[in-house]
Amino acid sequence: MPTINDVAKAAGVSPSTVSYVLSGRRPISAETRARVQAAIAELGFHPHAGARALASSKTNVIALVAPLRVDVNVPVIMQFATAVVTAARSYNHDVLLLTKDEGTAGLERVAHSTMVDALILMDLERDDLRIPALRKLKQPSVLIGLPADHTGIACVDLDFGAAARTALSHLAGHGHRRIGLVGPSPAVYRRQTTYADRFLAGFLEASADLGLRTVTHPCEPGAEGVRSCMADLDAELDGLTALVVHNEEALRPLLDLLRATGRRVPEDISIVAICPRDVAISMPVNLTSIDIPAHDVGTLAVETAMRLLEGRRVEYTRLLEPSLVERDSCREISTSHR
Amino acid sequence: MPTINDVAKAAGVSPSTVSYVLSGRRPISAETRARVQAAIAELGFHPHAGARALASSKTNVIALVAPLRVDVNVPVIMQFATAVVTAARSYNHDVLLLTKDEGTAGLERVAHSTMVDALILMDLERDDLRIPALRKLKQPSVLIGLPADHTGIACVDLDFGAAARTALSHLAGHGHRRIGLVGPSPAVYRRQTTYADRFLAGFLEASADLGLRTVTHPCEPGAEGVRSCMADLDAELDGLTALVVHNEEALRPLLDLLRATGRRVPEDISIVAICPRDVAISMPVNLTSIDIPAHDVGTLAVETAMRLLEGRRVEYTRLLEPSLVERDSCREISTSHR
DNA sequence: AGGCTCCGTCGAAGCGCTTCGACGATGGCT
DNA sequence: AGCCATCGTCGAAGCGCTTCGACGGAGCCT
Numbered sequence: 001m002p003t004i005n006d007v008a009k010a011a012g013v014s015p016s017t018v019s020y021v022l023s024g025r026r027p028i029s030a031e032t033r034a035r036v037q038a039a040i041a042e043l044g045f046h047p048h049a050g051a052r053a054l055a056s057s058k059t060n061v062i063a064l065v066a067p068l069r070v071d072v073n074v075p076v077i078m079q080f081a082t083a084v085v086t087a088a089r090s091y092n093h094d095v096l097l098l099t100k101d102e103g104t105a106g107l108e109r110v111a112h113s114t115m116v117d118a119l120i121l122m123d124l125e126r127d128d129l130r131i132p133a134l135r136k137l138k139q140p141s142v143l144i145g146l147p148a149d150h151t152g153i154a155c156v157d158l159d160f161g162a163a164a165r166t167a168l169s170h171l172a173g174h175g176h177r178r179i180g181l182v183g184p185s186p187a188v189y190r191r192q193t194t195y196a197d198r199f200l201a202g203f204l205e206a207s208a209d210l211g212l213r214t215v216t217h218p219c220e221p222g223a224e225g226v227r228s229c230m231a232d233l234d235a236e237l238d239g240l241t242a243l244v245v246h247n248e249e250a251l252r253p254l255l256d257l258l259r260a261t262g263r264r265v266p267e268d269i270s271i272v273a274i275c276p277r278d279v280a281i282s283m284p285v286n287l288t289s290i291d292i293p294a295h296d297v298g299t300l301a302v303e304t305a306m307r308l309l310e311g312r313r314v315e316y317t318r319l320l321e322p323s324l325v326e327r328d329s330c331r332e333i334s335t336s337h338r
Numbered sequence: 339m340p341t342i343n344d345v346a347k348a349a350g351v352s353p354s355t356v357s358y359v360l361s362g363r364r365p366i367s368a369e370t371r372a373r374v375q376a377a378i379a380e381l382g383f384h385p386h387a388g389a390r391a392l393a394s395s396k397t398n399v400i401a402l403v404a405p406l407r408v409d410v411n412v413p414v415i416m417q418f419a420t421a422v423v424t425a426a427r428s429y430n431h432d433v434l435l436l437t438k439d440e441g442t443a444g445l446e447r448v449a450h451s452t453m454v455d456a457l458i459l460m461d462l463e464r465d466d467l468r469i470p471a472l473r474k475l476k477q478p479s480v481l482i483g484l485p486a487d488h489t490g491i492a493c494v495d496l497d498f499g500a501a502a503r504t505a506l507s508h509l510a511g512h513g514h515r516r517i518g519l520v521g522p523s524p525a526v527y528r529r530q531t532t533y534a535d536r537f538l539a540g541f542l543e544a545s546a547d548l549g550l551r552t553v554t555h556p557c558e559p560g561a562e563g564v565r566s567c568m569a570d571l572d573a574e575l576d577g578l579t580a581l582v583v584h585n586e587e588a589l590r591p592l593l594d595l596l597r598a599t600g601r602r603v604p605e606d607i608s609i610v611a612i613c614p615r616d617v618a619i620s621m622p623v624n625l626t627s628i629d630i631p632a633h634d635v636g637t638l639a640v641e642t643a644m645r646l647l648e649g650r651r652v653e654y655t656r657l658l659e660p661s662l663v664e665r666d667s668c669r670e671i672s673t674s675h676r
Numbered sequence: 677a678g679g680c681t682c683c684g685t686c687g688a689a690g691c692g693c694t695t696c697g698a699c700g701a702t703g704g705c706t
Numbered sequence: 707a708g709c710c711a712t713c714g715t716c717g718a719a720g721c722g723c724t725t726c727g728a729c730g731g732a733g734c735c736t
Binding site: 015020050 | 695
Binding site: 044046051053068069086094097109223282 | 382
């Protein structure tokens with residue numbers, strides 16, 4: 001492996017000049033620059049990352065802390081990860097992948113040993129123990145999610161409260177007055193993953209504002225979970241004409257159940273789902289849905305991190321506006337139901 | 339951030355002694371060691387990764403090159419990734435995540451700049467362009483998959499040929515003689531991802547050996563793809579009593595289709611699936627399946643990489659034996675069909 | 677008792693890069 | 707004509723660690 005010294009000799013300049021050609025931090029004449037670049041190309045020189053990190057205290061690596069349990073939401077997590085890696089590369093950074101289950105120790109390890117310049121975390125819980133640890137690090141961090149006390153830490157996410165409101169307004173606009181929420185599984189609420197709470201709060205608020213009759217229920221995974229969730233919803237409020245579904249896993253069994261029980265979508269019952277686009281269009285009925293913009297969120301997280309690294313100001317809480325896409329699962333309510 | 343010098347002063351020893359305590363490369367007396375460790379703990383010392391890499395030319399990082407397209411097989415990819423990260427951590431390594439679409443350039447970048455000690459790649463194609471590039475690197479690499487010319491590069495994967503044979507033997511053992519293969523999507527064959535070919539070859543071979551009547555067909559994604567695949571299979575061989583399904587996406591729509599057309603599983607038609615365990619048991623019928631042991635494969639890939647780094651000998655091609663788990667989708671063929 | 681061999685520790689030399697201060701050479705002022 | 711900036715380049719220091727050779731002391735042998 002050639003070093004910067006080899007390049008310098010080949011180009012007949014000093015190593016520092018090569019460095020300045022590479023970094024552009026000082027003006028270098030066009031001829032010299034050309035000569036240096038030729039030498040770099042010819043020798044196939046790549047600066048040694050460790051040496052660089054040591055001398056400059058910059059690694060050009062960011063950490064991504066992902067929940068690598070394999071249960072739920074895998075595609076969404078993957079979308080986040082893809083977006084983060086792609087965006088990071090566009091800023092000439094690489095991504096070190098950590099698992100959530102290393103907890104606080106993992107963060108501290110990579111931060112203290114100066115392996116990364118910044119951290120991006122996903123799947124934050126309401127009172128996430130990692131937050132205080134993050135505050136102590138010299139590297140900045142960006143959260144995908146919105147834990148309770150996030151002062152001083154940048155957060156990026158979909159505005160789940162607004163998403164709930166958007167869903168309900170859409171249904172209300174189509175004349176629906178009795179609406180059920182099929183929520184995430186109880187496990188999600190238990191973990192206090194923040195999007196669930198925020199969605200529920202927005203739902204209840206909008207329901208009141210719009211004067212709707214609504215009922216909400218978490219939904220266990222699997223066909224049985226869906227059956228009992230629907231039973232509960234029906235029991236607590238009869239004449240449901242629409243459902244908001246904030247639970248990707250439940251979608252397919254729910255549609256199966258509705259079909260089996262003779263409730264047609266959207267003729268008898270309308271549905272708005274909160275899920276990634278590709279999930280919405282892979283169902284037997286193309287679902288009117290509010291997208292979970294994993295790509296945008298991931299990209300924005302990286303952009304925010306980069307801004308932070310440049311010492312620029314950032315908005316510390318960025319909640320992306322939800323956007324509802326109409327497909328085939330919502331219909332103006334038939335007058336008989338009004 | 340304290341440095342090794344700070345620790346040395348605090349413990350009243352030289353920096354090299356601290357280093358030897360850390361690495362264990364030379365004997366250090368118990369008392370000295372204790373004093374040094376106390377100092378390390380007290381100061382919260384973490385060695386600087388870059389400095390370490392520079393001095394020792396070891397990074398303790400491995401690259402994982404994953405296909406981050408979000409279409410197919412996401413859960414399996416995630417399982418591989420999880421296993422790799424977890425295993426790497428158990429060897430005190432971290433994982434740098436690269437996307438496949440950076441191609442050769444990405445590999446060369448991280449290798450030449452000495453960011454990683456070894457590379458693990460997944461989703462290899464038959465004549466993968468990255469193979470020759472890998473051969474030129476000074477770092478060793480391990481492939482998850484089995485491209486055509488892999489001489490000198492370690493490969494790890496499920497033995498898909500054996501998996502096909504196992505599936506057919508199982509069905510033959512239950513009296514089935516007319517069997518269809520629902521293959522991966524044509525896109526997978528087109529990409530020449532190697533597992534598809536290997537499975538197909540094993541299938542045809544075993545079919546001949548066992549004297550079976552079989553027919554095979556790729557299967558486009560979605561309900562329509564499944565419908566036309568089944569139509570083709572039925573047209574080319576009537577009296578099918580069993581299916582081997584090597585296409586996770588197709589499973590659900592296939593089961594829907596069979597139900598809709600009045601073919602009961604397993605009463606009228608038996609099914610063996612090749613898919614991860616959790617997919618097999620999340621279907622309306624619990625499927626008899628051959629697991630894709632993503633966890634084992636990922637772990638083995640890391641172990642192999644570590645062996646290579648230690649300069650130990652490894653088996654250059656490790657194909658894991660398939661194991662079939664009986665569940666509810668296979669049945670002894672009824673005599674009327676014999 | 678003298679010579680060896682270990683053992684435990686130290687000092688110093690790098691690893692390959694960035695960055696700061698310095699310096700000669702230009703060129704634009706007054 | 708003389709002075710001061712500015713430009714382009716160089717040299718050297720230093721980032722924090724590992725590792726090699728060296729060295730005093732202890733224990734063993736003969």
